[in-house]
Amino acid sequence: MGIIRKTKSVEALLALFEQSKSAISVVDLVERFKGKANKSTIYRILERFENEGLVHAFKGQDGLTWYAKCFSDCAGGHHNDFHPHFQCQECGKVECLSVSISLPEISTHKIESAAVLLKGQCADCRS
Amino acid sequence: MGIIRKTKSVEALLALFEQSKSAISVVDLVERFKGKANKSTIYRILERFENEGLVHAFKGQDGLTWYAKCFSDCAGGHHNDFHPHFQCQECGKVECLSVSISLPEISTHKIESAAVLLKGQCADCRS
DNA sequence: ATGTTAATGCGACTGAGTTGCAAAAATAGA
DNA sequence: TCTATTTTTGCAACTCAGTCGCATTAACAT
Numbered sequence: 001m002g003i004i005r006k007t008k009s010v011e012a013l014l015a016l017f018e019q020s021k022s023a024i025s026v027v028d029l030v031e032r033f034k035g036k037a038n039k040s041t042i043y044r045i046l047e048r049f050e051n052e053g054l055v056h057a058f059k060g061q062d063g064l065t066w067y068a069k070c071f072s073d074c075a076g077g078h079h080n081d082f083h084p085h086f087q088c089q090e091c092g093k094v095e096c097l098s099v100s101i102s103l104p105e106i107s108t109h110k111i112e113s114a115a116v117l118l119k120g121q122c123a124d125c126r127s
Numbered sequence: 128m129g130i131i132r133k134t135k136s137v138e139a140l141l142a143l144f145e146q147s148k149s150a151i152s153v154v155d156l157v158e159r160f161k162g163k164a165n166k167s168t169i170y171r172i173l174e175r176f177e178n179e180g181l182v183h184a185f186k187g188q189d190g191l192t193w194y195a196k197c198f199s200d201c202a203g204g205h206h207n208d209f210h211p212h213f214q215c216q217e218c219g220k221v222e223c224l225s226v227s228i229s230l231p232e233i234s235t236h237k238i239e240s241a242a243v244l245l246k247g248q249c250a251d252c253r254s
Numbered sequence: 255a256t257g258t259t260a261a262t263g264c265g266a267c268t269g270a271g272t273t274g275c276a277a278a279a280a281t282a283g284a
Numbered sequence: 285t286c287t288a289t290t291t292t293t294g295c296a297a298c299t300c301a302g303t304c305g306c307a308t309t310a311a312c313a314t
Binding site: 065084111112116 | 191241
């Protein structure tokens with residue numbers, strides 16, 4: 001890995017993202033690490049992770065920041081994460097969807113990237 | 128209009144949205160009305176406008192709130208604003224795009240709505 | 255083992271958005 | 285037009301996510 005030093009908090013966060021199928025909100029992380037790691041530390045580690053291409057950041061429906069581990073499609077630091085995210089309106093959970101969305105072409109604009117947040121009911125809340 | 132009383136701030140805001148082709152951020156509005164109207168007043172008027180179906184709210188790329196006047200496709204209070212928004216990476220301007228985006232179907236999830244923010248270079252910044 | 259450099263903790267801060275309450279303005283009705 | 289009612293405003297205080305500077309601590313290389 002090289003650049004990032006393996007502190008306790010770094011390893012703990014890394015493990016969390018490795019295990020988790022869903023995305024995780026920063027607010028949630030700060031809460032979970034209360035007493036174990038400082039708020040600033042969490043924010044800074046996540047920032048490093050993103051620079052390393054380990055996770056990608058995006059905004060949930062209320063403007064809060066979420067992170068999820070990167071798949072093959074956004075490896076290598078420069079994210080081509082055109083993949084949409086899904087937020088459940090019932091439980092609030094956020095997931096990465098590995099479907100592709102075709103972006104519209106507009107002659108007058110140059111479209112470079114997109115943030116797509118789908119909203120509805122997740123698999124768990126449906127059953 | 129009925130329910131909303133026509134105060135000076137209401138009329139001024141209404142006129143602004145009527146004129147403006149682009150979306151307007153709340154931060155910008157609060158700044159523009161400094162000395163003329165209170166921050167809380169702006170927020171509350173916008174909230175009322177949205178309830179009346181005059182404007183729709185959405186988040187820009189940094190999680191801040193933007194408003195734009197409603198087109199025919201989101202009239203009548205309950206917004207079917209599946210239309211994407213575009214934010215220019217150069218000047219920060221935000222526009223509503225009246226193209227339709229086809230949302231993906233996912234058997235396990237029930238998708239009810241979507242927030243689509245396209246990013247790139249706007250017509251003005253391109254030339 | 256030790257020196258260098260990166261990471262952490264802490265506290266103070268910023269800035270968007272919210273809220274309670276009293277005062278002011280808009281409407282309806284006489 | 286005057287008055288009573290109800291909405292809207294201003295203000296100030298607050299919440300909460302996210303940032304920053306700085307001194308201390310921990311990780312790594314040699």
